[in-house]
Amino acid sequence: MLKKLIAWLSGIGTKVLEFIAPIIKTEAGKALNTLLPIALNIVAGLVRTNGLSGIQKRDMAVEKLRTEAVRLGVAASSSVLNTIVELAYQRFQADQAAPGN
Numbered sequence: 001m002l003k004k005l006i007a008w009l010s011g012i013g014t015k016v017l018e019f020i021a022p023i024i025k026t027e028a029g030k031a032l033n034t035l036l037p038i039a040l041n042i043v044a045g046l047v048r049t050n051g052l053s054g055i056q057k058r059d060m061a062v063e064k065l066r067t068e069a070v071r072l073g074v075a076a077s078s079s080v081l082n083t084i085v086e087l088a089y090q091r092f093q094a095d096q097a098a099p100g101n
Contacts, residue, residue, distance in 0.1 A: 031069065031076040032084060038068050039088035047092060061085045 042064045046057045062081050069076045076084070 027075060028077075028080045031074050031080050032087075034072060034074050035065060035069060035076065035081075035084050036088060036091075039065050039084045040091055042068075043085065043088040043092050047089075058082075058085060058089075061088075 039061065042061050046052075046061055049057060052060070062078070062085050065081050065085060066076075066078075069081065
């Protein structure tokens with residue numbers, strides 16, 4: 001499971017991965033493992049939403065992710081949810097910049 005998460009995160013960049021690696025072993029890491037793929041879907045949907053500022057989109061993404069975390073029984077603080085949304089956005093940007101997109 002950890003290897004899958006690391007592989008998924010590697011699309012973000014090695015510096016971010018080095019920063020996150022110690023966190024993955026904590027409760028926050030469990031939340032990251034569960035919620036990152038969900039956050040990526042949320043972010044991908046909101047990026048295409050017109051008429052909202054980036055801050056509004058981020059706030060909506062965090063609230064949607066909070067709802068999913070509660071539904072799944074995943075404990076995650078606001079700071080963890082914000083971090084997950086930011087990581088998902090960075091991953092989305094990296095995917096869009098990849099050759100073939």
